[in-house]
Amino acid sequence: MSIRAENVCQSYGKQSVLKNLSLELEAGSFFTLLGPTGSGKTTLLRILAGIEKPAAGRIFYDGVDVTDLPVQERKIAFVYQQFINYPSMSLFDNIASPLRVAKEKHSESEIERKVMETAELLRLTHVLHHLPEEVSGGQRQRCAIARALVKEARFIFLDEPLANLDYKLREELRTELKQIFKDRDGVVIYATPEPIDALTMATHVGFLHDGAVLQYGEVLDVYSNPSHASVASYFCHPQMNLFPCQVESRGEGCLLRASPDLTLQVDLKKDLLPADHYLLGIRPHHLFLTDPQNRLTPFKAKVELAEVVGSNTELHLRHKETKLTLLMQQVEQFPVGEEVTAYMDTDHIYIFDPKTGAFLTRTNKRVN
Amino acid sequence: MRQRPWLFLLPTLVLMSISAFIPLMAVINYSLHTIFAGSTPEFVGLQNYADVMGDAQFRGALLRQLTFSLLALLIEIPLGVGIALCMPRKGGAVGLSLVLLGIPLLIPYNVVGIVWRLFTQSDIGVIPRFLAVFGYDYNVSLDATDAFMTILLVDVWHWTPLVVLLAYAGLQAIPQTFYQAAEVDGASAWKTFRYVTLPKLRSVLTLGLLIRFMDSFKVYSEPLLLTGGGPGNATTFMSLFVARKAEAYELGYAGASSIIYLYVVIVMSYILFQFINRSPEERRA
């Protein structure tokens, strides 16, 4: 089972949304389409599903061209960001509805069995007799997902299904969805602007940028080997720190200067830095406020804001003109404007081309 | 695919052209000819226009019309907003007051004219009798000022409710938060009105002003039924003037004055619109 897009283009008026995009997804994969708002995720998802027709390009399901096949005949399921259910039907009837309208007839007992199974999976059993408006937002979206699952569609499309839920519900559903889709046949395609969704749930990720797929691959591979500065920056939570640096001296233990007060000695994988200026990237959790082993590079910085996110604190720092984010894995508060000494772990540095943003090399990770 | 929007617009365009465009073309055609009943029309070019412009009666009617519309706006808009501000915002009284307000709007023009004619009749009318108490000798059919003011009063009575309804809807749409903020900021009632209510009513009032201006410029049945345009020409407004000419079968002349009349309405509305929208919301680059 597979789904393939070939040279897909789409534009609305003068605005080109998808630019000659090609993509192939295999069965058994949980695929996230990751990208900032306006990168064309929803459009691509709608085109793959058949809700929208591409201006150019073809879509293949299992090698068969389905570009002109109407969505009703494609055996797909689509879950929207808004919680879309039939308002006058109970949750049970909502979940049963795809089976009742299906071409192949199901007996009532079979429908009941399937609905109960799916409801169990999505923890809706106790509210099945309620109308959508009588249950919580989380349950409404569970119901919409159940409707998608019950007909055993071969391709399931989800367009930011968790966006309208509060953060605790998102956290719960993320784990549940991962569990649910783990053992399912078929292709799951999940569009989201949240890198954490891709990291925790998916097996594969495609980074959509400006109407094109910038990088595609297995989640952890893309995460550790970003092909481009924008992938590196976006596919990280919080975003990867990126700042310009200048080569001070080459050879073994190359020296990179980020500011007059911050020089980094780095052991680069590829000692090939012919030019003088590069873009340096380091993830927020590789910055620290302490250096117990005395092996990190210190620098002075001012606290702009300490933001508590979940069980972490994202410390927004400013060193000279450079803004940096430091991730502390605990809840702590800092006054705005406080001077701190922070430390950089030079074992986890990425180097990008300052003009194109292309990945060039990275430091050798120290094996702990 | 791309033509589909035009397809949907087509019925409207067809209807519009039948109801507006074709008659307009006919009137323009008339205005370029000298037509008397029965005789063959004779093409005279812009002669009718020149005649109309040179006609002191026409200019008098135009000036009278402008004065009338200006006074009507100056009274109806502030009065309408004032009444809207005094109306209840919630509860059962809302429905009742809206119905009461709506009554003048529901009465047909000719009924309005006849009712007011009874009110103002110099021998039996309520108004002359009432004013006589104060020693004022009121007579619509003899005194030009009385006649003009009476038509104005009828217009205010008839159309202020429309302004009230518009302003009321506008007021209801202003979020309570703005008033709460003003209260927190220690603003006086006047300042709250000046800086919260009035700016938020702006677009509704613009609409009201335009509708009322264009409508008052077309005032016809009230002077026709109440004063017949008199005494003298004191209440002969534009539409009445044009109608008189047409009734006299001076179709070319009537056509030319209609076109000038239309032109004045369009230009005045445009000027008014520009005036209100002076300092438009020019967006930041």
Added chain:
Amino acid sequence: MAKIELKSLEHRYASSRKEKDSFAIEDLNIVWEDGTANALLGPSGCGKTTLLNIISGLIKPTSGSVLFDGVEVNDRPTRERHIAQVFQFPVVYDTMTVFDNLAFPLRNQGKEGNEVEARVNEIMELLDLGSLTAMKASHLNPAEKQIVSLGRGIARKDTVALLLDEPLTVIDPILKLDLRRKLRLVQQELKLTMIYVTHDQHEALTFADRVTIVRDGFIVQSATPEELFLHPRTPFVGYFIGSPGMNTLRCEKTSDGLEIPGSSLSLPSAIASRADKLKGRIDLGIRPEFVETSAEERSDWNRFTIQMVDHAGAYQVLTLQSGSLQIKARVEDHSISKEGDPMWVNFPSEKTNLYADGERVAP
């Protein structure tokens, strides 16, 4: 600035047509100390906005009293309370410039000329609004509007308190950081008594030195973010604060210590002895980050099986199973854990909270 107090406050909406919409504040007692940053955290529709409006005098409470610095102000009208309030949707005076917006509350107090100008310039500098002075307020973006309404609130020097009602709701995520920083800075610089109402855990913990968690009209816990995180008063707070939430395990006392039904877990004797004196239903709460794990067998530790590995970039969250018991544990990002592998687990006593009948018992 002032200390703000609510004493046995009660409020009910008289005409709540639907049962769903009705809510009540019952016997609420809170003290917000002078110059502190506070948050009121609770789900949407729990009466938080009403509470703010009661403080600013826009709503009269059914009973109870509001005190500013110990003085009851129940009958004082809003404009005499000198409260600064920032609403969910930015409120600016459209026809005025940014400068005039900020000057508005000062001019309403009868201040004029240099006095107004000096103060407004001060505020504009603090909020970085200098470049927008002469801009018509209607031309600002929502984030700028919100900053202006914040500035207008703090322009008066006699402002008693700054009340904020979910002020970031309509702000573009990209602009949020700057607004957050300015808010925090203003509070810190001007030593404002701030009350920040939100349903968002992150905002509450980011802005406030003291967070009051409200649920169903009652205060569940009022404490510093660190305290809420380390010592949640109820299992709900433990779940609500932090990501993932605290593991809560139902325990049962037996003749030889503490047992967790459905598993053969043995708990450290330190925990068992703490539970000894407790009565009623006992729950054990431990945060995923405090669960100690080891891929190699350790004596006295419990054997679990890895059910699921969630990568979060900086760390991993493991779902661990033993019998019918499931817990979550946070481990470092470079640990090589696979689903199905065994994992040995320990609950360090000093990081474990015990709850008797749903309430935390101090060790």
